[in-house]
Amino acid sequence: WQETAWQQWQQQAAHLGQAYLLSGAAGIGIDAFAREMAQGLLCQTPGVKACGQCAQRHQFQQATHPDFWVLKRLEDKKEIAIDQVRELTDKVSRTAHQGGFKVVLVLETETLNVSAFNALLKTLEEPPERTVLILTTHRLSALPATIISRCRQVAFAAPSRDEALAWLQQALPQADLPLLKKALTLNWGGPVAAKTW
Numbered sequence: 001w002q003e004t005a006w007q008q009w010q011q012q013a014a015h016l017g018q019a020y021l022l023s024g025a026a027g028i029g030i031d032a033f034a035r036e037m038a039q040g041l042l043c044q045t046p047g048v049k050a051c052g053q054c055a056q057r058h059q060f061q062q063a064t065h066p067d068f069w070v071l072k073r074l075e076d077k078k079e080i081a082i083d084q085v086r087e088l089t090d091k092v093s094r095t096a097h098q099g100g101f102k103v104v105l106v107l108e109t110e111t112l113n114v115s116a117f118n119a120l121l122k123t124l125e126e127p128p129e130r131t132v133l134i135l136t137t138h139r140l141s142a143l144p145a146t147i148i149s150r151c152r153q154v155a156f157a158a159p160s161r162d163e164a165l166a167w168l169q170q171a172l173p174q175a176d177l178p179l180l181k182k183a184l185t186l187n188w189g190g191p192v193a194a195k196t197w
């Protein structure tokens with residue numbers, strides 16, 4: 001169900017922007033899509049699809065890649081704070097360790113507080129060279145227009161119930177159909193959320 005969005009990303013990557021905003025319902029795999037984008041940008045092989053073989057892949061999988069940062073709400077907090085954005089800005093302003101792109105993934109961008117939004121806006125307005133920011137949100141209406149206007153947008157549609165059910169059956173072949181249907185219903189049709197449940 002993300003094939004259209006992936007093709008859109010591949011087309012946009014030919015003329016790479018500095019910031020992308022991925023929006024759509026929770027539980028449909030937007031965060032995983034964003035990580036695939038990041039992995040492709042950090043890969044040693046040309047193109048936007050990760051080769052799956054290079055050293056960057058291993059570093060990415062182990063969460064040790066020196067040119068990739070994730071900004072997200074801390075577990076014990078309700079918001080992403082300005083101090084987190086400032087710390088990130090300091091890291092991103094340095095030269096890339098691997099000589100390629102630097103990639104920032106901001107998860108649930110709507111959880112930034114007002115000060116953090118303003119600090120992030122400065123980075124979006126003047127991003128360091130060869131830096132790509134990927135922002136995700138499940139509530140586009142909660143973001144300031146100034147943030148939205150600085151990003152190329154990729155909107156995600158939720159899959160149909162049949163698509164979601166087919167994907168779940170493939171992902172969880174041992175589960176019975178009534179359980180999969182219940183999981184989808186309890187998770188508002190989001191197949192990734194249903195699988196986790």
